[in-house]
Amino acid sequence: MxxxxxxxxxxxxxxxxxxxxxxxxxxxxxxxxxxxxxxxxxxxxxxxxxxxxxxxxxxxxxxxxxxxxxxxxxxxxxxxxxxxxxxxxxxxxxxxxxxxxxxxxxxxxxxxxxxxxxxxxxxxxxxxxxxxxxxxxxxxxxxxxxxxxxxxxxxQRDPGITDQRIVIGTVLPLTGVAEKQGRALLAMLQAGIDAINTRGGLHGRTIAIDAENAESEDAPQRLAALGQRTLAIVAPYAPRLQAELRAVARQQVPVVAPVMGPEAQGLDPLFSTLPTARHVLGALAGYWSRLPEQERGTLTVVLGKVNAEATEEFLRDLLPKAGRYRFVSAQSLLDSESAPGQWLLLETAPGLIQQLGSKLRGSRLLAASTSIAGVPGATLAEVERIVVAAPLLPPRDDPAMEKMQSRLRELKLEAPPALVTIQAMRGIAVMEEALRRSGRELSRERLISALENISRMETPGGPLSFGARQRAGARGATLFAMDPSSGRLTLLEPWAPSL
Ligand code: HEC
Structure with a gap:
């Protein structure tokens, strides 16, 4: 029954x-x-x-x-x-x-x-x-x-579980401009699941996938219904349904998806395969902390208007171990006559860099890609060094990734952009691991607790760790050196852990 x-x-x-x-x-x-x-x-x-x-x-x-x-x-x-x-x-x-x-x-x-x-x-x-x-x-x-x-x-059993089978839901663009990507991602999820089933399934059950079209007019309703009939949802690419994915998780349906967003995701089982903005900053601070002593000097953390308090609280816990630092507000930096300091960690909108203009002469910037995007090159020309952090870099020479791409070519499907491909592979890998750990007596509750216990799991693009209060799994970022005069990026560290 x-x-x-x-x-x-x-x-x-x-x-x-x-x-x-x-x-x-x-x-x-x-x-x-x-x-x-x-x-x-x-x-x-x-x-x-x-x-x-x-x-x-x-x-x-x-x-x-x-x-x-x-x-x-x-x-x-x-x-x-x-x-x-x-x-x-x-x-x-x-x-x-x-x-x-x-x-x-x-x-x-x-x-x-x-x-x-x-x-x-x-x-x-x-x-x-x-x-x-x-x-x-x-x-x-x-x-x-x-x-x-x-x-x-x-x-009683949670939806999506029978004696023989587990059904996992997904939502992907299956029509419209992104149809090709959506189809390829679906094929990837299917290939991942086929591989699990070929190895005998998990605890005596095979896995099946139930897909909805993210582009259909009633996609939000369809997603809600999907959440009610499947055990869990893996959504590697549903940028327009982020609020709806949160709503599904609020119903205690485990969701694994790349969602950027406020730190306070609460305790709903929404497990993000992306780092939060704060871990991106943490990765930059980590880079600075590993510099030789004489190069490190004092770190000036420049706080913007949004999230300033949360960022300060987060870094204040971590920085004392790392070296000398101070917090300043963007406004006080603008008002001040003196030079802003040698190493600047920016958690501000790109506008600040432009406003600071020539004050940045000779400084070294540590900035999230979102803090520097679109800043005109001329503004940066006099900066001495720039390190930019981005949430995720597509791995090079990753055998799992290459295998997946060649499988897609065999299926005559166009490989989606690497960043999206990674999210799909992460989604499946994390779900497989959590299902394996949940055992035969499966329930959403057990699955959620298994997801919370995933720690330093190697996945394409870097390790993932979750916790009872840690819903953003990627605690770090990819670092690039940006050439101040040309704006060109060169890879510095493919995966830099947050401080
Ligand atoms: C604060 C935690 C807690 C709450 C709340 C709680 N229990 Fe318990 N329950 C326990 C613990 C611990 C034991 C084991 C006691 C022992 O071994 O002597 C237990 C034992 C039992 C047992 C006996 C099991 C056996 O094998 O003999 C039953 C039946 C039970 N609980 C039912 C309930 C029901 C129904 C509720 C809600 C109305 C409830 N419990 C609420 C902690 C709790």
Whole structure:
């Protein structure tokens, strides 16, 4: 049995033919009420829910949801030294196999003992459960709804998972001016997935791809629907659907895509395969910190109007290890009579370089490509040295990349620009690794946690690392030396890690 739309919290159209234990038979409304209790610790009937925790403190149920400790899928979790066990009905009713603390028997649970565990903190044999498991003040219909929900939780699966198959969604331009690129990218994703399937799939399942057209008129709606029917989304090239990809991730659908954007992406599972602007600056600061002592001098970090505080906070953590530095605002630099300093790290819009003009004579600039783009050559002619950082450089002589391109030629498809190709290869590689680590008992929750644990994974174009609060995976940038008089770029470091 398969349930749709679990992520949105709706269990509409639920058939309970397989649920032979429930008496009276659980209705959709009841299961929804149970789901709300389980996931958010609140009663959809507005009954108060109280969790009595260690020491007798009474908390609102919303501060101690079952899902928060036992996982959305009920399969259990360990966090901060506390292990909340598997409480899916299959585990609770199995005799003798539950992993219990010393001195407890493993008598199978029934509905009455389940309710007793929740309300009085006694296990199936009447032993006291550890205080880490709160005692809940829940009554009547709420308790009935919660236990009905728990009894079928193990039957639920996130969308896109069957016994044999995992479906991953993607959205690409399949019509319009970028159609050729879109088709080639789709072929690349398919080739990546075919390779996994040829090696036997992952944990007994093959992978399939479900593609939507990013150029169709109703692309936003299609993307939202895709998020509801697939396990996760890999979107290497959907520049016009960034807000929509964020919206899908907000529904707890894991998304892997190159998205640039505010640092505060929150905790939604949107895993970006691009560096953030701040890691690009970090890469420039890192370059400076590796210079010989006598060349390094003092670094002047020039802060613009936008993001200034966040940038300062980020660099203030890192710079003390690296050498002498100071922060100045772009305005004070413009107002000041004196020379701005030898090494300038710019986090400003290109306008500043133009405004500073001749004040830059003899200085050395460290600038993100976005800070220097379009600045007329004449302005830069008197600058002594310029180092430019760009988010990503297409790798040269990367065997994986070459193999992919020759495969596309075989298929008579035009290879998309290298930068886009890299994003597709990264998307597949990251997804494969995370699926592999998630194991056979797959859920979105497990996949998200596997993605968060990816660390220094080698991918075309540089390593990727994510974390529970780290959604931008590429922590560094490609560095170029720019010739001040001609503007010509030469590669300095293909991948410079952020400080
Ligand atoms: C603060 C974390 C936390 C919350 C919230 C929580 N639990 Fe627990 N739960 C635990 C821990 C830890 C144990 C294991 C206690 C032990 O081993 O003695 C446990 C044990 C259980 C058990 C007994 C399992 C067994 O194998 O004997 C059941 C059933 C259970 N919890 C159900 C729930 C339900 C239902 C909710 C929500 C209403 C919930 N828990 C909320 C942490 C939590």
């Amino acid at each position: 398969k349930f749709r739309g679990a992520a949105t919290g709706l269990l509409t159209g639920l058939v309970l033919a397989a649920n032979t234990w429930a008496a009276p038979a659980a209705t959709d409304a009841m299961l929804q009420q149970g789901e709300t209790l389980y996931r958010s610790g609140t009663s959809s009937r507005n009954n108060p829910v109280i969790a009595v925790v260690a020491g007798g403190t009474r908390l609102p149920g919303s501060a101690a949801s079952c899902a928060g400790c036992h996982g959305r899928d009920g399969s259990g979790r360990s966090e901060g030294g506390i292990t909340a066990p598997d409480i899916r009905w299959t585990a609770l009713t199995q005799a003798g196999t539950r992993d219990l603390a010393a001195g407890r028997s493993a008598k199978p649970y029934d509905e009455a003992t389940l309710v007793r565990a929740i309300t009085r903190g006694l296990d199936s044999s009447g032993n006291t459960l550890a205080a880490a498991m709160p005692r809940f003040e829940l009554y009547g219909e709420d308790l009935e709804a919660l236990s009905a929900y728990l009894k079928q939780l193990h039957l």
